[in-house]
Amino acid sequence: MLERFALGAQVALQPYALLMTLLGVAWGILGGALPGISGSIAMALLLPFTFGMDPAVALMMLAGVYVGAMYGGSITAILISTPGTPGSAITVVDGYALHQRGQSGKALGVSLVTGTVGGIAGVFLLVAFAVPLSRIALAFGPPEYFAFGVFGLALISSFVGRDLVKGGISAVLGLMLATVGTDPFSGTPRFTFGSVDLVGGVAAAAGMIGLFAVSEIFYQIAEGVDWERIRGRYTTALPSLLELWRLRVATVLGIVFGTIEGLLPGGGGAIASFIAYNEAKRWSKHPEEFGRGSLEGVAAPETANNVVTATALIPLLTFGIPGSNSAAILLAGMMLHGLQPGPALFDRTPHVVYGLFVGLLVANLFMLGLGLLALRPSIALVNVRRPFLLAGILGLVLVGAYSINNSMVEVWIVLLTGLVGYSMRRYGYNVLAMVLGFVLGFMVEANLRRSLLISLGDPWVFFTRPISALLLALAVLTFAWPILRRIREERLSVAGAEQGLAERAAG
């Protein structure tokens, strides 16, 4: 193993390989920061240029893009409320809140540092436990995926705050949006209104850009929030070491859930960051800060995201099955060079596999360096008069929406979902709950129906299989926890008030 690692280092630490990785990371940060250009698209755009390279270098460069795009995506999530991938959707909540409070540098710095920690932890897990971890992927059948998705949906109760009914309605709207497209079991088009453009469903990126970014722009325009107070408002101060140390619990939670997410090719790619966020909130000493700008609320999902960059390679390298869209492009990169992923790859071309591992480590360090360099300029970019900023963002996201499929359909979807999101914000509905429903809806539905096919119609399949039963039990607890706590708090405060009255009466 060490020998192979040395072999990988030999390949990965050549000046040319380092340069290509650096370029990859830079391109990834840039691509991730452009709405609509996700990590996988940024990688795909680079794919043709890697044709002539040594396969190891080509894969390192692509992995560099993958890593860089994760941070790039969180730049937009934090600064303009536009998540690059479903995985960074939840980062918007606290990241953007921190930015609005002026602590942009801290939010970005936390995302960067915890992301690097997560990325490097992921590489170590990948190197040390690839084979045992790959068994987890096999243990997950359709009932387990369904239960995992339900676990994700159960988080809604903790995101929506007091108004469970409005939160529920929001989540159902998201689930409804996810049903548009070809029915996964009968093959008939659903809710496409005869339009061939909707046969593939609503693109996740388009729905998220609309619901988060465009609705935020509409909201700011309509409400006239802070129309004039601008310049010098956002600070670039980085988080202190003490502040970073306080994030250790959130970071570890991010690593745990990110690892699981990466292993599950059918997981949808967003559940880990949502769960990590929720657990970080539960374990936090200051849960009340979540949603209003908690550094832990940025750390947990951003760690989880970056762990996935490494652990998604486990099913890719062991089964040839990509654990995420970006891993799929990496697979394409391997195929282009005639490399068949699978157990034999480790023995046949160790310099490629271990070169890729070392390359990932290097890419994470490059991401930290480049991210620190890019931090000030990117904050300066949004530090302009609000009308300019909003117009600029709107232009950027519309171009991004167009670039998803090079067509106007996504532009209309973005504007429409933007209007929906705006009305929801206006009337106290929960946009985040809708996004959660939207990104998990298809996976939950497909796996529910698939499980019932597999069990030949027996619904007990979800409870007789241990992992699925456990996940469903966790889902119930997760759903009930915030509600029970709220009830208890209310009862305590009522009791307290009664006691006060009694004391006063006695006194």
Next chain:
Amino acid sequence: MKRKAVWLSVAGVLVLAVSVAALGQSRYPTKPVVLVTHSSPGAGGDIFLRNLAKHLEGIVPVPLVVENRPGGASARAVAYVATSPKDGYVLYGATPTMLQTPLLTKTQYSYLDLQPVANVFFDPMILYVRAESPWKSLKDVVDEAARRPGQIRFGAATPGSVEHMIAYHLMSVAKVKVQPVTFEGGGDLLVAVLGGHVDLGVGEYAEIASQVQAGKVRVLNSFTEQRIPGTTIPTAKELGFPVVVEKFRGLLGPKGMDPEAVAFWERAVQQVLRKPSYQMYYRSVYQVPAYMDHVQYKLYLDRMNMTLRRYLKSIGLIQ
């Protein structure tokens, strides 16, 4: 005098235009050719075209540009190619999706608005189980299915797909009933088979080849006309179950495409299939060369379209 000059110059321009046109015709191609795919970058159709383009270097004297036009389950790419100029500078890298989408949904353009140019490959489809499975051959599966009708969990892709069609045809040929379980992609299905969540799966050989080598998966048979080159996998046909369905990959242009350009590409495809470096590549990903000229290809597509339509009708997806 003046008028004469005008006439002369007009004549001159005409002569020039005609000769340029003639030159252009005899020397197709003179500018970059765009190869359109409905796949997103990195997906099967995209990889096929990019590799084809790479190996056509030296055979085609102009740059080849791969353009991704995803969306609308191939409808957008087909519409783009169908409405392109017919001079042969826009070609479409087709897969069966091109036939399925217009059958399932109303689209403005279908393959009938395209000019078949040449088929390049078949992607062989196979039936597989995990190594722990007791089944050694297709016959074991059929026997078991006859014993326990509707209880064997047969993993395939969405109804309407080639994989599903194979499962369906196989069952009607063998006169047994199974429980079809659909998955979104071949990779998801492979994990489910490996994990024992479904009993067997049908998919592309290329997708599972590395698991076969690792001894994790056993291939029962292929659904090809002849055995997959370089393997001893029996075909379903030789086992007595005549089910032959292949995923084709080929090139089409807009209807009415310049015949000279069609002929040029027929030659280019034949040449590239003989190129050793390309052979090494396509064998490594288990693509089987299946050249057809534009006449054969048209007949093949018509036949495939009819088969698909009949199948979609029989499973009740279309009227």
